[in-house]
Amino acid sequence: MAQIVRLDDLDDPRLRDYTDLRDVQLRLRLESERGLFLAEGEKVVRRAVESGHRPRSFLMSPRWLEGLADVLDTTDAPCFVLDDASIERLTGFHVHRGSLAALERPDLPTPREVLDAARRVVIIEDLVDHTNVGAIFRSVAALGFDAVLLSPRCADPLYRRAIKVSMGSVFWLPYARVDDWYGAPQLLRDAGYTTYAMTLADDSVPLDEVPRDVERLALVVGSEGHGLTPHWEQQADHRVTIPMAADIDSLNVASSVAVACWELRPR
Amino acid sequence: MAQIVRLDDLDDPRLRDYTDLRDVQLRLRLESERGLFLAEGEKVVRRAVESGHRPRSFLMSPRWLEGLADVLDTTDAPCFVLDDASIERLTGFHVHRGSLAALERPDLPTPREVLDAARRVVIIEDLVDHTNVGAIFRSVAALGFDAVLLSPRCADPLYRRAIKVSMGSVFWLPYARVDDWYGAPQLLRDAGYTTYAMTLADDSVPLDEVPRDVERLALVVGSEGHGLTPHWEQQADHRVTIPMAADIDSLNVASSVAVACWELRPR
Numbered sequence: 001m002a003q004i005v006r007l008d009d010l011d012d013p014r015l016r017d018y019t020d021l022r023d024v025q026l027r028l029r030l031e032s033e034r035g036l037f038l039a040e041g042e043k044v045v046r047r048a049v050e051s052g053h054r055p056r057s058f059l060m061s062p063r064w065l066e067g068l069a070d071v072l073d074t075t076d077a078p079c080f081v082l083d084d085a086s087i088e089r090l091t092g093f094h095v096h097r098g099s100l101a102a103l104e105r106p107d108l109p110t111p112r113e114v115l116d117a118a119r120r121v122v123i124i125e126d127l128v129d130h131t132n133v134g135a136i137f138r139s140v141a142a143l144g145f146d147a148v149l150l151s152p153r154c155a156d157p158l159y160r161r162a163i164k165v166s167m168g169s170v171f172w173l174p175y176a177r178v179d180d181w182y183g184a185p186q187l188l189r190d191a192g193y194t195t196y197a198m199t200l201a202d203d204s205v206p207l208d209e210v211p212r213d214v215e216r217l218a219l220v221v222g223s224e225g226h227g228l229t230p231h232w233e234q235q236a237d238h239r240v241t242i243p244m245a246a247d248i249d250s251l252n253v254a255s256s257v258a259v260a261c262w263e264l265r266p267r
Numbered sequence: 268m269a270q271i272v273r274l275d276d277l278d279d280p281r282l283r284d285y286t287d288l289r290d291v292q293l294r295l296r297l298e299s300e301r302g303l304f305l306a307e308g309e310k311v312v313r314r315a316v317e318s319g320h321r322p323r324s325f326l327m328s329p330r331w332l333e334g335l336a337d338v339l340d341t342t343d344a345p346c347f348v349l350d351d352a353s354i355e356r357l358t359g360f361h362v363h364r365g366s367l368a369a370l371e372r373p374d375l376p377t378p379r380e381v382l383d384a385a386r387r388v389v390i391i392e393d394l395v396d397h398t399n400v401g402a403i404f405r406s407v408a409a410l411g412f413d414a415v416l417l418s419p420r421c422a423d424p425l426y427r428r429a430i431k432v433s434m435g436s437v438f439w440l441p442y443a444r445v446d447d448w449y450g451a452p453q454l455l456r457d458a459g460y461t462t463y464a465m466t467l468a469d470d471s472v473p474l475d476e477v478p479r480d481v482e483r484l485a486l487v488v489g490s491e492g493h494g495l496t497p498h499w500e501q502q503a504d505h506r507v508t509i510p511m512a513a514d515i516d517s518l519n520v521a522s523s524v525a526v527a528c529w530e531l532r533p534r
Contacts, residue, residue, distance in 0.1 A: 139522050142515040169515055242529070248409040248436055251525060255406050258522035259529045262509070 002058065002072040002079040004065070010090050015080060017102040018059050021160070022092040028156060035105045037158035041097040044168055046071050051171035053103040060099035061087060068099060105158065111149055111176040111184075115191035118146035118174065119216050120266060122257060123184070123195075125151040125232060126223040133157055134165025135254035136221075141169035143261040145219075148175040149184070185235035193218040196264075197228055197236035198256060200249065204241035207263050219260050224253055269325060269339035269346040271332070277357050282347060284369040285326050288358040288427070295423060302372045304425035308364040311435055313338050318438035320370040327366035328354060335366060363431075372425060378416055378443040378451075382458035385413035385441065386483050387533055389524060390451070390462075392418040392499060393490040400424055401432025402521035403488075408436035410528040412486075415442040416451070452502035460485040463531075464495055464503035465523060467516065471508035474530050486527050491520055 007015065017036055020026050031037055036056060039048040042064060049055055049071050058072065058079040065072070065081065072079055087095050115121065122140050127133055133155045140148055148157075154177075155162060157170040178184050188195050193216045220236055222228030233239065242251060242259055251259065274282065284303055287293050298304055303323060306315040309331060316322055316338050325339065325346040332339075332348065339346055354362050382388065389407050394400055400422045407415055415424075421444075422429060424437040445451050455462050460483040487503055489495030500506065509518060509526055518526065 135519055135522060138515060139518055142509075142511045142518050143526075144512040165519070167515060242409075244409045245411040248405060248434060251406055251409050252402055252432070252521075254519075255402060255522055255525035258518060259410075259525050262526045262529065 002075050002077055004072075004081060005078050006081045008082070008086070010082075010086060014057070014078070015059070015090060017056065018091055018100060020092060021095075024159070028159060031105070031158075032156075036102050037105050037163075038160055039101045039103060039163065040095060040099075040160050041164070042067055042099050043097075044163060045099055045101045047168035048101060048103055048163075048171055049074065051168070053106060053171060056102045056104060058099070058101045059087065064097070064099040108176050109174065111178045111187060112191060114147045114149065114174050114176045115188070115193065120145040120261075120264065121147045121149060121193070121218045122261065123149045123151075123188070123218050123220040124154055125181075125220065125228055126153045127221075127253065128153070128155050129224055130155045130159050130161040131165050132224065132252075132254050134162035134170070136257045137162070137166040137169045137173055137175075139254065139258040139261050141166075141173045143258070144265045145261050146174065148173065150175060150177045151181050151184075152177060152179060182231065185232065188218050189237075192216050194238070195220055195236040196238050196240045197233050198222070198241070198260060199228055199233050199239045200241055201233060201239045204239040206243045207240055207260060208243075210238070210240055210264060212267070214264075217264060219257070219264065221253055221257055269342050269344055271339075271348060272345050273348045275349070275353070277349075277353060281324070281345070282326070282357060284323065285358055285367060289360050291426070295426060298372070298425075299423075303369050304372050304430075305427055306368045306370060306430065307362060307366075307427050308431070309334055309366050310364075311430060312366055312368045314435035314438055315368060315370055315430075316341065318435070320373060320438060323369045323371060325366070325368045326354065331364070331366040375443050376441065378445045378454060379458060381414045381416065381441050381443045382455070382460065382483075387412040387528075387531065388414045388416060388460070388485045389528065390416045390418075390455070390485050390487040391421055392448075392487065392495055393420045394488075394520065395420070395422050396491055397422045397426050397429040398432050399491065399519075399521050401429035401437070403524045404429070404433040404436045404440055404442075406521065406525040406528050408433075408440045410525070411532045412528050413441065415440065416485075417442060417444045418448050418451075419444060419446060449498065452499065455485050456504075459483050461505070462487055462503040463505050463507045464500050465489070465508070465527060466495055466500050466506045467508055468500060468506045471506040473510045474507055474527060475510075477505070477507055477531060479534070484531060486524070486531065488520060488524055
């Protein structure tokens with residue numbers, strides 16, 4: 001079981017995985033360099049460990065020790081204990097439900113591995129908002145799609161905010177990053193997928209006219225501001241639009257994906 | 268046309284509608300007491316005025332005067348001009364695209380008036396997040412629903428963040444607040460609506476089994492944390508659930524409403 005380590009020196013080098021939580025850019029660099037990610041709050045910490053991610057350490061105030069005892073029992077990683085005020089000073093913000101874990105960032109499968117094991121995937125291009133990425137994972141998982149592929153510039157699904165919004169689905173839903181983004185349309189074709197790009201293009205089919213019997217289907221969505229790049233818009237097998245009432249030309253990207261996953265769900 | 272007033276004294280009483288923009292609670296009280304709301308950014312200011320809301324004043328830096336000249340032409344309200352740094356000092360934050368307008372808060376119709384003029388409505392109970400309220404207005408408007416009713420504790424659709432996320436649909440989509448929330452189920456019945464409460468209750472019908480020929484349909488959704496109150500859950504004519512894959516028990520509330528509005532859209 002985890003070794004309980006009570007600390008009072010915030011400069012203790014063992015705490016360095018938990019500093020500067022308020023600075024998104026700094027954290028993203030630090031977490032990527034050190035190969036870790038953070039889980040925040042009792043429920044998320046539990047889900048992270050139970051879904052097979054390896055904890056490097058835990059950090060919590062004393063009152064969370066009991067609630068997470070069964071989780072701590074399953075690992076040899078140290079559990080650092082500080083009072084709530086010290087945790088807040090260390091991390092730079094009010095930690096939700098006083099518990100954190102630093103976990104090893106998992107090795108992702110290759111895009112082709114993800115595609116071969118799936119039938120319904122969502123491909124997201126250059127979505128920079130962690131809330132949107134998390135919400136899309138949640139919808140994909142809830143509505144029976146199988147996996148997500150990310151462009152190189154997409155926000156990190158294992159960033160704290162994305163994890164939380166995803167309800168922890170980033171821990172178990174298969175996903176991969178596509179390094180060769182330009183080659184992504186061909187990659188999808190080679191894996192036997194029919195690709196549907198969500199756009200407002202003139203030659204789009206309305207969402208409810210997409211055939212129900214597509215064997216392997218990939219839904220491709222673009223960034224918050226500009227939508228899909230012309231490359232993807234042109235290279236996709238089909239373009240698809242959610243028909244809109246007057247005066248509004250689109251849903252937000254997370255709502256669009258939810259609607260499209262619902263309409264195209266396996267059935 | 269609007270009178271252009273160049274100011275340099277941030278204590279000028281004519282600027283008092285624009286102070287303390289960072290403090291959500293203070294702003295909400297202040298805007299409600301003074302009967303105003305704020306529009307932020309060239310596009311939103313334009314939409315607010317063009318949708319018929321009466322401006323009390325404008326506040327912008329010099330470079331926005333030209334782009335909004337046609338809007339300023341339509342009104343006698345004063346336009347206060349400050350440099351960007353002063354606007355930031357006054358309001359307490361970086362104003363998106365350097366322009367603001369303070370507008371008269373409109374008199375809302377009664378719930379019954381809204382219901383009589385509609386066929387498809389969304390009823391939201393105690394949603395406290397302005398982003399969620401804005402996203403729901405956007406989905407409702409985009410997917411062909413007609414109106415929204417709000418419980419007394421719902422977040423304000425005319426708060427800055429909600430306006431922005433709604434893409435301005437709060438300016439023209441009919442909505443009302445229901446003061447007598449306990450009586451709301453009866454109000455809906457009296458107006459000829461069949462009510463569908465979105466819940467995870469055991470006796471829920473799956474969303475795709477809701478009949479398509481409901482004459483007047485109201486979709487009722489509850490708060491982010493706890494869902495609908497028992498009163499509404501029991502008083503609704505039907506309970507409806509979006510069928511979920513394993514391991515996730517719900518979508519976020521804005522995505523749920525988007526999916527349900529799509530499935531139940533007029534057709």
